[in-house]
Amino acid sequence: MREVAIVGVGMIKYGRYPDKYVHELGAEAVLEACKDAGIGVKDIQLLVSGNLYQSNAMVGQRILHQIGQTGIPVVNVANACATGSTAVREAYLAVASGAYDIAAAVGSEQMGKMGLLGGRGEDPYGRGHPSEGHVGSGIMPTVFGQAGVEHMRKYGTTFEQFAKVAYKNHKHSVQNPLAQYQQEFSLEEIMNSRMITWPNTLYMCCPTGDGAGAVVVMPADKARQYTNAPVIIGAAILTSDPWSERDLALADVNTLTRLAAQQAYEQSGIGPEDLDLVELHDCFATAELLHYENLGLCGEGEGGRMIDEKRVYHGGQIPVNVSGGLLSRGHPLGATGACGIAEVVWHLRGQAGGRQVEGAKAGLAHVIGLGSACTVHILKR
């Protein structure tokens, strides 16, 4: 396998774009990534397009209809919330294998004001009966809430500690002009905002919205012809949920993250102690705290201390979600994975503006899609 570098990244500001279509959002991100890489659309040899809610609509090809129909292979991928990062990994593998020299990955999503997300699509034969409320709950704030409550049970973690995660990420978002929301809240405002599923209040849940991000990758030796600051992909790992005790009743978001992190650390030779920043999947405040432990940023049961002692703040021991995370930057499902990677790239290049983690040399981007899929990318200068 060849060493692969990220040469260009692009991301549109997350928000709601009722006057644009999803492929237009994706096309903007691809054009931006091409400009950043110093290439033209004609140079792209493979496009991998990640989109979830319109995964039957050939979004990748529709992007090229906007910016350049060059006849290249286009692969459309869907992998729940890990869709965008799965697209990046496929582009990475295509270049690492030697099959292509310049590949682009784009993640895009248009959710509008879609509310609570549940689980599955419709059955073609109409089988199954609505069960929400009757057989517990399958909505995302509940599933991730129950996972947080499991942590409470094991380690005595508190509602306030989970709320502090949201406090931190909203505070971070103020420095990110691409975030859907750039608003700081007091801890009291977060704890007293509308309860969605205890222990997640409204400000502890990510918003729905529209967004897109793109990444251009090349073999590392070729990358130096295009940029002085190639960012090397040290590891691009994808896992699905392995068998675990309660996984099929309570989606186990921990085991597959641990598996992915372990493989990523091994492949890259970079350990959690070497990381300068982490962008992880804080779809709900309860989720972020679990991943401190899952990614090995601290020991078992120490997640609460990590937030209490502000070790995961900007300027702390290991800054987590300085972009504002999904809680503030937003979470257009298919875009998220590509944009988390773009965020780490900006820090490694020293281009992250007011939220820059000074001197960042290595960073990790983690995404989990329920059902389940997990990606961990480790990037280095």
Add this chain to the structure above:
Amino acid sequence: MATQQQPATGVEKKPVPIVAYLHLPESPDDEPYLWGNKCKSCGAVYVGSRMACSKCSSSELEEIRFSNVGEIWTFGVVHQSMPNVPTPFVAAIIDLPEGASVRATVTGLDPTQPDPAWFGKKVQMYLEKAYTNKQGDDIITYKYRPVEGS
């Protein structure tokens, strides 16, 4: 609310379980229960049926009937849900003594006071009519409530 008119067939419609793994009583001396599959090779237990064991890949599975009692492993309290779903309610993961876990709504606990004392609480399964669907079928669900004195 007006009840939906059914054709006079002389045959009462059978109630329908909300999920396939719920067995409804078929005669007066029959009991409701949840069922699943158990791997004969590694002992892993599944709610409902499996084509093969997702832990060890063995295709030797046997049907297993679960006890109607269990313990709360974790929970959330749902305050905002899908349209027409009354809130708040306690949404829990129940560990069954046979080694499987199920999602369930738990009643008989005060949803405004989530309490660590609920962890490990013994609960008993019961049946409840969830709703009548468009075809006029009564959809029956299972729920749990605390065992008296637990």
